[in-house]
Amino acid sequence: MTLKGGATSACAACKYQRRKCIPECLLAPYFPADQTKVFQNAHKLFGVSNIVKILRSLDPSQHAEAMRSIKYQANVRDRFPVYGCLGVIRQLYYQIQMLEEEMHTVLTQLEMYRQHHHHQQQQQQHQHQHQISSMADDVISQLELGMASSNNALPLFNQVTHQPYTMQNTYSSSDIDSPPKDNVENNSLWIQHLFFDTNNHGTSNNDSPIAIQSQLLVPNSEPLADTQHQVVQDYDEIHPFFDSIDDRQSYIDTKDAEDSSSSEESLKETTQLMVGNVGSKDLKSAAACFSLASVN
Amino acid sequence: MASSSHSSNFPCAACKFLRRKCMPDCVFAPYFPPEEPHKFINVHKIFGASNVSKLINEVAPHQREDAVNSLAYEAEARLKDPVYGCVGAISILQRQVFRLQRELDAIHADLIRYATATCNCNEMPPPMGRTSFHQNSSCNIYYPNPHWNEPYEGNGRSDGGSL
Numbered sequence: 001m002t003l004k005g006g007a008t009s010a011c012a013a014c015k016y017q018r019r020k021c022i023p024e025c026l027l028a029p030y031f032p033a034d035q036t037k038v039f040q041n042a043h044k045l046f047g048v049s050n051i052v053k054i055l056r057s058l059d060p061s062q063h064a065e066a067m068r069s070i071k072y073q074a075n076v077r078d079r080f081p082v083y084g085c086l087g088v089i090r091q092l093y094y095q096i097q098m099l100e101e102e103m104h105t106v107l108t109q110l111e112m113y114r115q116h117h118h119h120q121q122q123q124q125q126h127q128h129q130h131q132i133s134s135m136a137d138d139v140i141s142q143l144e145l146g147m148a149s150s151n152n153a154l155p156l157f158n159q160v161t162h163q164p165y166t167m168q169n170t171y172s173s174s175d176i177d178s179p180p181k182d183n184v185e186n187n188s189l190w191i192q193h194l195f196f197d198t199n200n201h202g203t204s205n206n207d208s209p210i211a212i213q214s215q216l217l218v219p220n221s222e223p224l225a226d227t228q229h230q231v232v233q234d235y236d237e238i239h240p241f242f243d244s245i246d247d248r249q250s251y252i253d254t255k256d257a258e259d260s261s262s263s264e265e266s267l268k269e270t271t272q273l274m275v276g277n278v279g280s281k282d283l284k285s286a287a288a289c290f291s292l293a294s295v296n
Numbered sequence: 297m298a299s300s301s302h303s304s305n306f307p308c309a310a311c312k313f314l315r316r317k318c319m320p321d322c323v324f325a326p327y328f329p330p331e332e333p334h335k336f337i338n339v340h341k342i343f344g345a346s347n348v349s350k351l352i353n354e355v356a357p358h359q360r361e362d363a364v365n366s367l368a369y370e371a372e373a374r375l376k377d378p379v380y381g382c383v384g385a386i387s388i389l390q391r392q393v394f395r396l397q398r399e400l401d402a403i404h405a406d407l408i409r410y411a412t413a414t415c416n417c418n419e420m421p422p423p424m425g426r427t428s429f430h431q432n433s434s435c436n437i438y439y440p441n442p443h444w445n446e447p448y449e450g451n452g453r454s455d456g457g458s459l
Contacts (some may be wrong), residue, residue, distance in 0.1 A: 044347065044350070044351075045343060045347060045351075046342065046343060046344075046347070047343070047344045047346075047347055049344075050341075050342060050343065050344055054342075054374075054378055057378055058378055058379060062379050065379050065380065065437065066378065066379045066380075068437070068439075069379065069380045069381055069383040069384075069437070070381075072383055072439050073370065073381060073382065073383060077351075081351065081354060081355055081363065082355055082359045082362050082363045082366065083362060083363075083366050084366050084367070084370060085366075085370055085381075085382045085383065085386060086365075086366040086369050086370065086382070087366070088386055089382065089385055089386055089389060092386065092389035092390060092392075092393060093389065095393050096389065096392055096393055096396060099393065099396040099397060099400060100396065102400060103396065103399065103400050103403065106400065106403050106404060106407060107403065109407060110403065110406065110407050110410065113407065113410045113411060114410070117410070117413075
């Protein structure tokens with residue numbers, strides 16, 4: 001009903017009911033005159049009296065939200081006369097089920113990749129250990145034969161006694177063709193999957209491992225060429241990664257330390273024996289070799 | 297559950313509540329058995345008997361039972377939560393869908409990174425495709441648009457749809 005004098009027109013509710021829309025009309029804020037269809041849906045499902053009853057049972061601060069939900073429910077019922085909002089709920093349940101199934105499948109796939117990656121890591125480490133032991137055997141055999149050792153072998157021999165990781169470092173840095181780049185990438189990926197494995201045990205409700213994972217992966221987004229350049233200079237810095245990784249990696253480190261320490265001890269014993277058996281001239285020449293050797 | 301046989305000696309829950317004689321052609325009788333009085337009481341409180349009767353008559357006979365059951369569900373939800381009713385459950389479920397979708401996207405991204413980093417794409421199967429669902433902006437209570445043409449787009453505002 002339009003008031004004379006150009007005043008605001010009646011709300012859709014009062015218009016439908018053909019009554020004067022008073023300023024205190026409870027439904028006027030929620031059913032403007034241009035939304036007749038919305039009101040018709042709400043009136044068809046609930047009825048004006050029931051809507052007013054609901055609003056009067058609520059605090060005025062809750063009226064807006066209540067009317068919003070009432071209008072939504074009425075519109076859904078108009079669109080789907082049989083199932084209404086229940087159909088929407090069922091659809092959402094179906095979506096959730098599909099998503100959870102897909103997540104389970106993808107996590108299984110991720111586990112496959114992780115195991116494959118872990119297997120590759122172990123193979124590389126075994127290769128490194130084998131090469132190190134073969135190098136040590138070569139050094140021993142050369143010393144036994146009394147041959148002058150090369151500059152590369154002596155510093156290698158020196159560092160074997162003290163720093164197994166440094167030996168690895170020296171070996172890796174002296175051999176550019178060795179895959180330190182892969183070590184860096186593997187270490188970063190190792191961190192990735194270890195954090196993922198440690199923090200995420202198949203629960204889909206925990207967002208933190210995913211966030212942690214993403215954060216860890218961000219620094220590793222640099223190009224491979226830059227990574228390769230930095231590896232030779234920063235390879236020493238990779239070792240803290242080994243220290244911060246969980247027990248599985250620390251177990252491998254311990255095993256490496258034990259293997260290298262055992263080789264150290266055998267080399268020490270061999271050296272002592274040889275020192276006892278070698279003459280003074282040989283000692284002097286050996287000392288000269290030690291002094292001239294450049295330790296990297 | 298609709299009762300196929302109706303006896304005049306046992307009025308349906310609707311006629312019992314309305315204190316009227318339950319006729320053989322009572323529209324409520326098949327869907328409001330006397331063993332479930334609260335079903336009709338809830339529906340009557342929220343929607344009203346006349347509205348329910350009109351809604352039942354507008355639906356095909358083989359769908360009326362589902363329509364009544366959905367009305368009973370909505371009425372009960374509205375009684376439990378007068379502000380949001382069953383829309384609150386819709387909002388919660390939609391948020392869960394969004395959260396699962398985000399997690400799935402993150403896992404897919406990591407899977408692709410893992411697959412490319414191992415450099416064994418030929419050996420490992422390619423990452424699976426993704427399920428994509430319609431997403432809207434988040435708000436305190438989410439009113440999802442279940443992929444239907446919004447009939448109120450001609451109006452200035454479309455209330456009751458996606459917000």
